[in-house]
Amino acid sequence: MIPGLKRRPRRWMIFAPALALLVPLAVPARFYWQVTRPLLHKDAIDRYAGQYGIDPLFVLALVRVESGFAPSARSHRGAIGLMQLMPDTARDMAIRVGENPATLNLEEPDTNIHLGVHYLSLLKKEFGDDEVALLAAYNAGPTNTRAWRVGGRLTARDIPFPETRVFVTRVRRTHRWLRRLRSIKRFFHV
Numbered sequence: 001m002i003p004g005l006k007r008r009p010r011r012w013m014i015f016a017p018a019l020a021l022l023v024p025l026a027v028p029a030r031f032y033w034q035v036t037r038p039l040l041h042k043d044a045i046d047r048y049a050g051q052y053g054i055d056p057l058f059v060l061a062l063v064r065v066e067s068g069f070a071p072s073a074r075s076h077r078g079a080i081g082l083m084q085l086m087p088d089t090a091r092d093m094a095i096r097v098g099e100n101p102a103t104l105n106l107e108e109p110d111t112n113i114h115l116g117v118h119y120l121s122l123l124k125k126e127f128g129d130d131e132v133a134l135l136a137a138y139n140a141g142p143t144n145t146r147a148w149r150v151g152g153r154l155t156a157r158d159i160p161f162p163e164t165r166v167f168v169t170r171v172r173r174t175h176r177w178l179r180r181l182r183s184i185k186r187f188f189h190v
Contacts, residue, residue, distance in 0.1 A: 052121035083116025
């Protein structure tokens, strides 16, 4: 420093605290919610996906499309929770994993994810690596999917239910997007 000159404070030191306070006001809260929601259930998704041999990003994509990460989500058909389980399916899965079906709370994220991933694992045993058939069975039931899957692999165009066709397409697109993000993250060692 030159003698006799008064040191000015750096501008960023003055504006940084103000910026830190104003950015959350300027950026919509909805954006923060959309960015952080997947992190809320990541531990349960990773745990049960690992336990049942399902790609955690596949489960994350399914949850994103089914419920938008809202534990209290309910469909017009009666499906409940993050993975949008039908109550009858959830009771059956609860019995299979040794839980008491009478005390199920499908809005509880850990329970919903556990039962949903277990159900996915059972469907995967039947439909194998046919991702379209697996998702169609999850959404429209295995009986319908068996009827649509006459010989060979199922494509989205083979699904006559528009809701199921859209569901399959959205989950697969979201899954691809998540895999790309993971690749970028690995590339940059983040």
